[in-house]
Structures are given as C-alpha cells and as structure tokens.
Amino acid sequence: AMNTNMFENFAVQENIERLVLRGYSIVQPVEGELACGGCGGGRLAPLDVIFAEAKSLLSPQTELKGIRLLVTAGPTREAIDPVRYLTNYSSGKMGYAVAQAAVEQGAGVTLVSGPVTLPAPAGVKIVQVTTAQEMYAAVLSLYPQMDVVVKAAAVADYRPARVQETKIKKDGEMILSLVRTPDILAELGKYKQNQVLVGFASETDNLRENALAKLFPKNLEMIVANDLTEDGAGFNTDTNVVKLYFKDGQEKQLARMSKLAVAREIISEIKRIMNIAKEIS
Structure with a gap:
C-alpha cells in the first residue's frame, strides 16, 4: 500500500x-482513495483478495495437474507508421488473472500476451507479441499441444492496409484504409479436436445476443461476457461483472468481484466442463 507515484516508480x-x-x-x-487524500493506484487490495491468495498458496490445488492451458491477454497494436498505431483500452488484467488462477490449480500455463505493463504470474510461460498477426501465429502454433484455451485478449479487429515506412506528416486530413485481422477464436473452433475453448465478449449493448452469436459459430464450450457500460466492469479496472454462457444452454451471472475472483470462477467452470466430458467418454 503506497502513494501512486511511489508504486509506479521505476x-x-x-x-x-x-x-x-x-x-x-x-x-x-488496487485503485481508490489513498491515505494522502488523492485517488489512484496503490491502495491496499481488499482483505478477502489477500486472504484468498494466502489460502491458495498455503493449500495448493492440483486438480489441473497435467493439463496444458493457453491464455491470451492484453491488446494488440497495429502500426500506422513508425510512431503511430491502432489499439484498444485492454490492460491485460483479466487474462493475467486467468493465468494465475489456472496455475493455482496445477495447470501448465502458457500466456500469449500483447503489450501490457503487468508482471507475469509466477510459474507461467509467457510469449510476448505485438500485432494480431503475431498473436494468431503464436496461438495457432501452440494450439495442438493444448487441452484448454482461454481467449481473453482484446485483439484488434482491423489493421491499416498499408504501413507507412516513414512518419506521416500533419497535412490536412488523414484517411486510413483498414482491413480485417484474423479471427483467432474462429480458427481455433474450426480446427478443434478435444480442446475446451473459452472466449470473451465485451459489449456495450445486446449482451446476451452478441455473446451467443459468438458461442455457437466459434464452437466454444463457454463464453465470458461483460457489459462495458456497467460500473466496475470492463477494461482497466481491478473488478469485473460478467455473465457466463454455456453451449448446453446454461447461463450464470456473477456479481461484481475482483478479476482474480472472476478468473477462479472461470477455472472452476472449466474443471466442471472437463469432468462432464470425462464422464461421457
């Protein structure tokens, strides 16, 4: 717990x-009111979060021991010229929390991360990427080795059709021609063997309809959906408010909680899905 400037000091x-x-x-x-009277990052994490972390360290779980799990996190950056790029507001906190929750359960975790400022959880193998194409290549190459994939990254949907080799000078309006980036999750669904696939949907309206529109066409077992207009949900927050949709038609609303607590709920549901698959086979 400390002042924001102290915490962010190099x-x-x-x-x-x-x-x-x-x-x-x-x-x-977490972010909030500080002892100095200001507001920002540096506030002591809620005691229930600290307690849960201590409990998980003192009583490690091994239910996912031997399971290979891939998580994607953070944004991608799509270059316009040597000094500019297109991106989004993703901080990577949700994906990094999922990686931590999976490691707590004994999984072997690979984290494919876009550019963020977060330290990787202990015990996680990290693969750093910048662009959507780089993330696509990294994920597709690792996919055959994985048992579970959680696609939490906020991948840019578009990139400039042409990247200027030199800085674009200010001279009137700038018009960019954009092209689609690869739909990584759709590709994973297309080539899925026995993997459990989990996607994310961040929406500003028609949450259920938009989430289900991704769940079935992309061949997912579960999709984690959040409404970006809700207080305490979405990008660059320490909390999230999500609803889980499953391919068997079930739905589960989670209350607002820390992203690590949400991540643990997601991992718990993944374990349930895998246990059902074992019983069927």
Whole structure:
C-alpha cells in the first residue's frame, strides 16, 4: 500500500519484477482513495483478495495437474507508421488473472500476451507479441499441444492496409484504409479436436445476443461476457461483472468481484466442463 507515484516508480516496479522472478506471489494494489487524500493506484487490495491468495498458496490445488492451458491477454497494436498505431483500452488484467488462477490449480500455463505493463504470474510461460498477426501465429502454433484455451485478449479487429515506412506528416486530413485481422477464436473452433475453448465478449449493448452469436459459430464450450457500460466492469479496472454462457444452454451471472475472483470462477467452470466430458467418454 503506497502513494501512486511511489508504486509506479521505476525502482519499485523493478523490485516487484525481481520478486516475481524469484517465485514470490504478489497481491497487486488496487485503485481508490489513498491515505494522502488523492485517488489512484496503490491502495491496499481488499482483505478477502489477500486472504484468498494466502489460502491458495498455503493449500495448493492440483486438480489441473497435467493439463496444458493457453491464455491470451492484453491488446494488440497495429502500426500506422513508425510512431503511430491502432489499439484498444485492454490492460491485460483479466487474462493475467486467468493465468494465475489456472496455475493455482496445477495447470501448465502458457500466456500469449500483447503489450501490457503487468508482471507475469509466477510459474507461467509467457510469449510476448505485438500485432494480431503475431498473436494468431503464436496461438495457432501452440494450439495442438493444448487441452484448454482461454481467449481473453482484446485483439484488434482491423489493421491499416498499408504501413507507412516513414512518419506521416500533419497535412490536412488523414484517411486510413483498414482491413480485417484474423479471427483467432474462429480458427481455433474450426480446427478443434478435444480442446475446451473459452472466449470473451465485451459489449456495450445486446449482451446476451452478441455473446451467443459468438458461442455457437466459434464452437466454444463457454463464453465470458461483460457489459462495458456497467460500473466496475470492463477494461482497466481491478473488478469485473460478467455473465457466463454455456453451449448446453446454461447461463450464470456473477456479481461484481475482483478479476482474480472472476478468473477462479472461470477455472472452476472449466474443471466442471472437463469432468462432464470425462464422464461421457
């Protein structure tokens, strides 16, 4: 717990990164009112979050031991010229939380991450990418080795048709021609063997309709949907409010909670889906 400027100081962040590399588990501070009277990042995490983290470390679970799980997280950046790019507001917090929740259960986790400022959870193999095409290539190459894929990344839907080799100078209006980027989740659904596929849908309206429009055509077992207009949900927050939709028609609304708590709920549902698949086979 500390002032925002203290927490964001390079030396503090470097020391936190060192601790993570040495295997320490870090409960990140949250945003809110600070002792100095300001508001920002650095506030002590809620005690239930700290307690849950301590409990998971003291009583490690191994239900996913031997399971290979791939998570994607963060935004992608699509270059316009050497100094500009298209991106979105994703911080990567939700995807990183899923990776941490999966490691807690003993899974072997690979995290394919777009450009974010978050430290990778201890025990996670991380693959850094920048563009949608790079994420597509990384995910498709790893896919055959995986048992579960959770696509939490906010991949740019469009990229400039042409990247300028030199900086575009200010000279009147700029008109960009955009082309679609690969739909990674749709490709995974097309080539799925026995993997469990989980997608995310961030919407501003018609949450259920838009989520179900992705669930079935993309051959998913579950989709995690959130309404970006809801308080405490969406990008760059420490909490989320989501609704889970399943291919068997079930739906489950979660209350507002920390992203790590949401991630643990998602992992719990993945375990349930895998247990059902075992019983059927």
